[in-house]
Amino acid sequence: MSEYTFSLEMDVRDYECDIQGIVNNAVYQNYLEHARHEYLKQVGIDFVELARKGINLVVVRAELDYKMPLISGDKFRVDLKMERESRIKFAFYQDIVRLSDEKTMVKGKIIGTALNTRGRPEIPDELNRLLE
Amino acid sequence: MSEYTFSLEMDVRDYECDIQGIVNNAVYQNYLEHARHEYLKQVGIDFVELARKGINLVVVRAELDYKMPLISGDKFRVDLKMERESRIKFAFYQDIVRLSDEKTMVKGKIIGTALNTRGRPEIPDELNRLLE
Amino acid sequence: MSEYTFSLEMDVRDYECDIQGIVNNAVYQNYLEHARHEYLKQVGIDFVELARKGINLVVVRAELDYKMPLISGDKFRVDLKMERESRIKFAFYQDIVRLSDEKTMVKGKIIGTALNTRGRPEIPDELNRLLE
Amino acid sequence: MSEYTFSLEMDVRDYECDIQGIVNNAVYQNYLEHARHEYLKQVGIDFVELARKGINLVVVRAELDYKMPLISGDKFRVDLKMERESRIKFAFYQDIVRLSDEKTMVKGKIIGTALNTRGRPEIPDELNRLLE
Numbered sequence: 166m167s168e169y170t171f172s173l174e175m176d177v178r179d180y181e182c183d184i185q186g187i188v189n190n191a192v193y194q195n196y197l198e199h200a201r202h203e204y205l206k207q208v209g210i211d212f213v214e215l216a217r218k219g220i221n222l223v224v225v226r227a228e229l230d231y232k233m234p235l236i237s238g239d240k241f242r243v244d245l246k247m248e249r250e251s252r253i254k255f256a257f258y259q260d261i262v263r264l265s266d267e268k269t270m271v272k273g274k275i276i277g278t279a280l281n282t283r284g285r286p287e288i289p290d291e292l293n294r295l296l297e
Numbered sequence: 298m299s300e301y302t303f304s305l306e307m308d309v310r311d312y313e314c315d316i317q318g319i320v321n322n323a324v325y326q327n328y329l330e331h332a333r334h335e336y337l338k339q340v341g342i343d344f345v346e347l348a349r350k351g352i353n354l355v356v357v358r359a360e361l362d363y364k365m366p367l368i369s370g371d372k373f374r375v376d377l378k379m380e381r382e383s384r385i386k387f388a389f390y391q392d393i394v395r396l397s398d399e400k401t402m403v404k405g406k407i408i409g410t411a412l413n414t415r416g417r418p419e420i421p422d423e424l425n426r427l428l429e
Numbered sequence: 430m431s432e433y434t435f436s437l438e439m440d441v442r443d444y445e446c447d448i449q450g451i452v453n454n455a456v457y458q459n460y461l462e463h464a465r466h467e468y469l470k471q472v473g474i475d476f477v478e479l480a481r482k483g484i485n486l487v488v489v490r491a492e493l494d495y496k497m498p499l500i501s502g503d504k505f506r507v508d509l510k511m512e513r514e515s516r517i518k519f520a521f522y523q524d525i526v527r528l529s530d531e532k533t534m535v536k537g538k539i540i541g542t543a544l545n546t547r548g549r550p551e552i553p554d555e556l557n558r559l560l561e
Numbered sequence: 562m563s564e565y566t567f568s569l570e571m572d573v574r575d576y577e578c579d580i581q582g583i584v585n586n587a588v589y590q591n592y593l594e595h596a597r598h599e600y601l602k603q604v605g606i607d608f609v610e611l612a613r614k615g616i617n618l619v620v621v622r623a624e625l626d627y628k629m630p631l632i633s634g635d636k637f638r639v640d641l642k643m644e645r646e647s648r649i650k651f652a653f654y655q656d657i658v659r660l661s662d663e664k665t666m667v668k669g670k671i672i673g674t675a676l677n678t679r680g681r682p683e684i685p686d687e688l689n690r691l692l693e
Contacts, residue, residue, distance in 0.1 A: 178595040178598075179595070179608055179609060180594055182609075186609070195576050198574075198575065198576055199575065199576065202574075211634075212575055212633075213575060213582070213633040237609040238607075238609070
């Protein structure tokens with residue numbers, strides 16, 4: 166597996182922790198989504214702008230391995246790379262890494278596609294170029 | 298695959314929808330978690346009570362297939378069954394079904410374990426009995 | 430103050446509770462919003478449909494008195510009434526009441542307006558009729 | 562009103578935006594809470610540590626004035642100061658300011674207290690010292 170091409174540092178916020186005192190499972194998906202959108206923005210693709218044009222980037226499958234939980238006060242990094250999964254699908258490989266000891270807390274593979282204005286899968290040109 | 302053993306009906310709430318006008322990906326994990334906890338409560342296992350005793354039910358892996366998005370106003374049902382995955386792991390198979398046309402929107406497989414007070418995987422008796 | 434005109438029953442979901450084991454402050458605003466949207470829908474006003482037409486119902490001020498916290502397992506009811514606050518503002522008086530003992534947990538006053546397609550405050554006719 | 566004593570910069574994350582394309586009302590409470598906890602941590606008071614000792618910092622009243630909405634891509638700052646409200650209450654004055662033009666988007670006054678292990682209001686010493 167090749168190297169990660171983008172990283173984003175974030176902090177755990179207390180409201181993201183649940184009764185067990187750990188970051189709630191669903192919140193990691195928020196972290197991963199935010200990192201993907203920031204990555205795409207950096208390479209010139211704006212999720213919200215695309216949505217306004219009728220092109221919706223959507224997740225079709227998510228695989229998440231929860232290794233260890235983040236807790237209040239933790240700082241972490243989301244490492245990310247994007248690869249073509251098929252003609253109409255792309256995959257994000259994403260790791261959530263705790264900064265204090267570089268331990269991987271969550272490993273994710275998020276598979277997405279783009280739906281055009283008629284709701285059919287069609288990868289827009291700017292994304293295709295990125296996947297070459 | 299055997300039949301589902303538990304169902305919970307819920308409504309989409311507008312604050313759960315995002316810019317695309319559809320339920321945000323992470324929110325489905327909330328729906329699935331709520332259905333699991335309600336199921337466990339029904340069979341006499343209280344997630345919060347266990348946590349207070351130092352036994353934490355945790356998710357170790359989540360696989361989610363997003364078929365179609367729920368939107369504002371949708372009513373849906375989470376169907377669920379629980380199976381043993383290994384000696385120290387159990388799996389929830391969960392479908393999110395739109396009530397208006399019985400279409401499956403999301404299929405999930407959520408694998409969990411229980412951590413004892415020393416943080417080691419150990420399925421409590423009441424859960425073992427359920428998995429027999 | 431006149432009687433409440435709408436009520437909605439809901440359950441606390443475990444993911445809505447935080448490290449203190451109680452429903453997080455921000456979540457009550459979600460409960461209140463959901464109750465307002467359900468009320469409006471019942472009287473024929475759809476928040477999402479209006480947004481699509483370019484008319485945005487927005488909150489301009491929220492006052493929330495937190496009396497007692499809801500916890501995991503609690504069932505509650507949101508009682509609500511709507512009153513005109515000024516020519517271009519309306520107010521929702523909303524109580525969150527725990528079902529087990531009819532105790533009021535949160536009292537809210539949420540003041541809103543409607544922004545027309547030019548972003549100017551203008552109450553749509555269907556809402557004006559409701560406020561008479 | 563005296564000067565703000567603490568500021569925290571944050572970004573809007575797309576999942577925090579709703580169907581109207583703006584940050585959802587409840588999310589601002591998350592922003593404000595995160596800023597309060599970071600401030601308290603900076604002056605040596607850890608919300609989560611206190612909770613573990615049985616001392617719960619709780620919000621008793623929130624007043625929020627929503628001036629203008631944050632949208633996807635916005636960067637903002639939460640400015641904050643803390644003042645004594647009464648013998649057993651303290652108040653946070655908090656402004657959410659958009660960085661691009663220094664416009665105030667939300668003004669908040671959040672009144673809190675601390676509950677001791679018996680659930681009675683009692684401001685811990687470290688907080689009292691801060692309020693002098």
